[in-house]
Amino acid sequence: MPPDNSQLSFxxxxxxxxxxxxxxxxxxxxxxxxxxxxxxxxxxxxxxxxGLLRDVRQRGKVFHQLPAMLAQRVYQIACGYEDCNDAxxxxxxxxxxxxxxxxxxxxxxxxxxxxLSRFENSMSRTQLCRMGHALVDLVLDQYSAATPKKIVxxxxxxxxxxxxxxxxxxxxxxxxEHCYLPLIVTAQIDGGPDELLAVMLRGGRSHAxxxxxxxxxxxxxxxxxxxxxxxxxxxxxxxxxxxxxxxxCEGNGVDYLISLxxxxxxxRLVEPHLERARAEYEETGEKVRHLHETRYAADSWRYERxxxxxxxxxxxxxxxxxxxxxxxxxxxxALYDEYAMRGDAENRIKELKCDLQIDRTSCHRFIANQFxxxxxxxxxxxxxxxxxxxTDTELERAQVCTLQRHLLKLGVRVKETTRRVWLHFASNxxxxxxxxxxLARMRAAAA
Numbered sequence: 412m413p414p415d416n417s418q419l420s421f422x423x424x425x426x427x428x429x430x431x432x433x434x435x436x437x438x439x440x441x442x443x444x445x446x447x448x449x450x451x452x453x454x455x456x457x458x459x460x461x462g463l464l465r466d467v468r469q470r471g472k473v474f475h476q477l478p479a480m481l482a483q484r485v486y487q488i489a490c491g492y493e494d495c496n497d498a499x500x501x502x503x504x505x506x507x508x509x510x511x512x513x514x515x516x517x518x519x520x521x522x523x524x525x526x527l528s529r530f531e532n533s534m535s536r537t538q539l540c541r542m543g544h545a546l547v548d549l550v551l552d553q554y555s556a557a558t559p560k561k562i563v564x565x566x567x568x569x570x571x572x573x574x575x576x577x578x579x580x581x582x583x584x585x586x587x588e589h590c591y592l593p594l595i596v597t598a599q600i601d602g603g604p605d606e607l608l609a610v611m612l613r614g615g616r617s618h619a620x621x622x623x624x625x626x627x628x629x630x631x632x633x634x635x636x637x638x639x640x641x642x643x644x645x646x647x648x649x650x651x652x653x654x655x656x657x658x659x660c661e662g663n664g665v666d667y668l669i670s671l672x673x674x675x676x677x678x679r680l681v682e683p684h685l686e687r688a689r690a691e692y693e694e695t696g697e698k699v700r701h702l703h704e705t706r707y708a709a710d711s712w713r714y715e716r717x718x719x720x721x722x723x724x725x726x727x728x729x730x731x732x733x734x735x736x737x738x739x740x741x742x743x744x745a746l747y748d749e750y751a752m753r754g755d756a757e758n759r760i761k762e763l764k765c766d767l768q769i770d771r772t773s774c775h776r777f778i779a780n781q782f783x784x785x786x787x788x789x790x791x792x793x794x795x796x797x798x799x800x801x802t803d804t805e806l807e808r809a810q811v812c813t814l815q816r817h818l819l820k821l822g823v824r825v826k827e828t829t830r831r832v833w834l835h836f837a838s839n840x841x842x843x844x845x846x847x848x849x850l851a852r853m854r855a856a857a858a
Contacts (some may be wrong), residue, residue: 433608435824437515439506441490442836448486448510449850450796453857456549456789457482463541467533475522479511480530481786483521488790491815493768495531497838498524505825509832516827531774534782542785543609547633550598550606550792561640562634563599564608564627565756566647568592568619572772578777581615591772592617593784595763596626597756605759605797612772612781612790619650624659627797631665644668646753652735654711661737668750671718671733680705681731684722689729691808698725707735719743719750728768758810759791767791800852804845817842 421429451457461478486507487497501507502523505515513519522530571591573580582589594607608630613621635690645660649670660667671677681703688699700723708715717739721732734750763769769787772780794811797818801807806817821842826837836843 417807421541422478423632437505437825437827439504439823439825441504441506442821442834443819444464444486444506444510445834446818446846446849447489447793449853450793451482451485453853454549454553454793454796456793457547459549460542460545460789463545464538465535474519476528477530477858480522480527482506483511484531484786485789485793488787489793489815490769490819491766493771494785495527496524498522498527506823509825510795514827515825515832531782532779533778534778536778539778539781539785543611544633546785546788546792547608547630550608551633551637553606553796554600555637557601557603559638561601561642561644563644563646564630565597565599565753566623566627566645567595567753567756567760567810568613568650568653569760569764571597571772573615573772575773576775577772577780578775579614583615585628590615592619592621593769594621594623594626595760596630597759599756602825605756607759607763607788607791607795610769610784612777612784613840615779619648620653620656623647623651624653624656627656627665628659642666644749646750646756648753653775654709657712657716657735657737664740666736668734668736668738668746670750671735673731673733677720677733679717680707681720681722681733684720685729685731686720688724691722699723702747704743712821719747721747722773762811763787763791766815767794772796797849800849801845802854804848806842806845818845 417432419431421431423429432722457478461481464477464481466473466477466759483498484495487493487501492501499523502521507521508515508518511521513521513552546688570583570586570588571593572827573589573591577591580589582590583592592613592615594609594611594613595607597605598608599605608627611626627645634641634643643665644654645665645667647669649672652669657667659665677833684701684703688701691699700721703720703722704717705720706715707718716735716737719736721730723730723732734747736746738746767787767790769784771787772783774780774783791811794814797814798806798809801809805816809817821836821840826835
């Protein structure tokens, strides 16, 4: 006889048999999805972006509207389901149905994986361009009540490994792999948290600074349209150290702090300072760091520029660094420290890659993979919005993965009655005190 699968036995505990059965009813492991939906409603994110999409399908055969499918994918990614295949199971999940404005038991199920895959591959360049512009506006709209004094734009490139026949994938010798090379742009507004402004997919053989100037021009234009007198600082590593970027920033009132790659001429300039730092290190045995400055011009530059030189000696040896800037004032050490703060923007890239798997660009079409980057960016924007309203709580500095584990991954029993939809969370939920505070703050911010 086949085994009876209606009950599962786990032995005995204190003479009582431990038995399990899959008969708990409508239970979801993503109870925190309602917080993501709340953030989406306050930002008007998926509704705005979904309204930009053009539906070319035959109306009589449409069961799932484009804005609903957009929200479905973004919500899945936010909760840690980056693979489109996950939709085949999650389309029945009561919390995902509820978040998409469908009754969990009596309304029809959500879109399946094939439907979502066709959706991802239906995008055009024009739609993607509109989405990118709209995302910038939606992020900046959060600051419309104030007039910022300073905005720092951090540009960075990262590798996105490819493993198939994706369009424009190529071998990149620096990363020693076949990959794409996405451009990620974040902004700090008056010293606030990093805001994700732009994500651009680029081919694997692209230069680190490819298309950076075009993106910078567009962002500066949008920022100056909103706030004409705001100070803008462009910050990036040596991959963006291109003469055309220096020249444009200097001609358009944009400050910059950009790393310079080491070369023999710069090494000769910093060597006297390194000698003194080595002597000091030999005397104290502790890391020594001194900042100096010089005037320097590479062969491709039209004139000399100010270059900060870090002479650092530590247990691992010499660690000289160079940063070029058009800022005429300011202490070299303070300026270098401001440049080094771009490391926090790199943490946002780690969250995008490690927690939200933004590198899941496995579609064949390049445009479809760019659309996926935007989907993941939207999920990040929603979770960042939650994090901004968690100040003075145990999760105020939480990484995205921590927000997912502690705030979103909550078991909940969903029960639909004639007049209500009940969400029964665990009585001993460790973050139950945070929920009312977070909801009140988000609603007050949008009022």
